[in-house]
Amino acid sequence: MDETPLHLIDLWDVLLVPLRGDLADTEAELLTTRVLERVSRRGPRGLIVDLSGVSLIDSHLCSVVTNLASASRLMGTASFLTGFSPEIALTLETMGVSFEGLETRGSVEQALEELGIGPRDMSDDDATGATPFEVEDHMDWRR
Amino acid sequence: MLAGHSTFDHVLRELETHLSPINARGALERAVARMGVRPTAMTSAHVPGLVRELRVALRLFLDPKVTSQVLQAIESLGSGPVSRGGTIRIEIRGEPDVLAARTAARNLCDTLGARSFAAQKILTIVSELARNMASYSIGGIIDLRSHDHRLHIDARDRGPGITNLDDILGGRYRSRTGLGLGILGVKRLGERFVITTSPQGTEVLVEVRL
Numbered sequence: 001m002d003e004t005p006l007h008l009i010d011l012w013d014v015l016l017v018p019l020r021g022d023l024a025d026t027e028a029e030l031l032t033t034r035v036l037e038r039v040s041r042r043g044p045r046g047l048i049v050d051l052s053g054v055s056l057i058d059s060h061l062c063s064v065v066t067n068l069a070s071a072s073r074l075m076g077t078a079s080f081l082t083g084f085s086p087e088i089a090l091t092l093e094t095m096g097v098s099f100e101g102l103e104t105r106g107s108v109e110q111a112l113e114e115l116g117i118g119p120r121d122m123s124d125d126d127a128t129g130a131t132p133f134e135v136e137d138h139m140d141w142r143r
Numbered sequence: 144m145l146a147g148h149s150t151f152d153h154v155l156r157e158l159e160t161h162l163s164p165i166n167a168r169g170a171l172e173r174a175v176a177r178m179g180v181r182p183t184a185m186t187s188a189h190v191p192g193l194v195r196e197l198r199v200a201l202r203l204f205l206d207p208k209v210t211s212q213v214l215q216a217i218e219s220l221g222s223g224p225v226s227r228g229g230t231i232r233i234e235i236r237g238e239p240d241v242l243a244a245r246t247a248a249r250n251l252c253d254t255l256g257a258r259s260f261a262a263q264k265i266l267t268i269v270s271e272l273a274r275n276m277a278s279y280s281i282g283g284i285i286d287l288r289s290h291d292h293r294l295h296i297d298a299r300d301r302g303p304g305i306t307n308l309d310d311i312l313g314g315r316y317r318s319r320t321g322l323g324l325g326i327l328g329v330k331r332l333g334e335r336f337v338i339t340t341s342p343q344g345t346e347v348l349v350e351v352r353l
Contacts, residue, residue, distance in 0.1 A: 095328030
């Protein structure tokens with residue numbers, strides 16, 4: 001069992017990384033290594049780093065997270081940073097931190113929708129009269 | 144120990160950074176009950192015993208490394224930053240002290256009833272200064288003092304100083320580890336910023352309105 005609190009969650013072809021609490025320097029390094037390894041190995045379409053569990057983001061954590069997102073993007077994975085609280089957003093803006101070139105969203109849900117993953121519209125099934133199984137077959141063919 | 148908020152509240156708050164509120168409160172209340180102390184009667188003197196009780200309880204929820212981190216932060220509530228006539232003094236010798244500095248700043252903001260945006264600025268400033276001190280100096284102290292609805296932050300280290308301060312404050316320097324942006328960020332966050340540096344050491348004075 002890993003000793004770190006790092007938690008990488010696979011959602012189909014998207015990798016979700018929810019950060020929690022305070023991140024020590026060694027943990028930050030490990031985060032970067034593990035995420036990039038996973039990105040390299042599985043080649044997800046998207047990476048979402050969620051910051052809503054972090055109460056303080058200083059310039060160091062900023063640079064760790066932005067480097068991670070940029071490196072993943074270089075490897076072909078669209079990267080999103082999500083979950084900035086109003087206080088953190090204003091603080092980072094005042095400090096002059098630039099997230100240029102990186103995608104940020106308010107929530108994990110918004111980033112997922114950007115990647116084409118969202119709630120299923122149940123009314124579609126009723127209209128065609130198809131069972132969920134048949135609808136999925138149809139979708140597979142289209143993909 | 145800081146007045147205004149109970150020791151119990153401070154410890155609970157610390158636990159809530161890593162546990163859900165229900166689990167944090169449950170673990171803490173059980174630990175306090177085993178010590179035979181009422182939550183409202185808890186003082187910083189109880190902290191060492193509390194840490195012992197929590198060490199076992201937290202293993203149910205957290206892996207060992209995170210447990211150590213959380214307990215370290217709680218321990219610093221009991222014996223940590225020295226209060227000297229209204230000044231909270233934090234010693235910075237290495238990376239673990241950065242966490243202690245944040246905790247002390249967070250507790251002080253709670254006690255002073257700082258607005259959430261002011262508290263965020265203060266925590267970020269303290270984190271930046273503590274981190275720079277831990278990473279680039281041979282050690283130092285950070286004093287936090289509340290005066291006239293402002294928080295005064297005084298960070299003094301013993302060297303070796305910052306050689307390209309003009310570039311950093313002019314926004315022309317960014318080290319790979321982010322040193323430059325930290326200090327510039329502090330300057331932009333605070334309402335008063337004075338920095339002096341020499342090979343003998345660096346002092347940063349910042350104020351934030353509460």
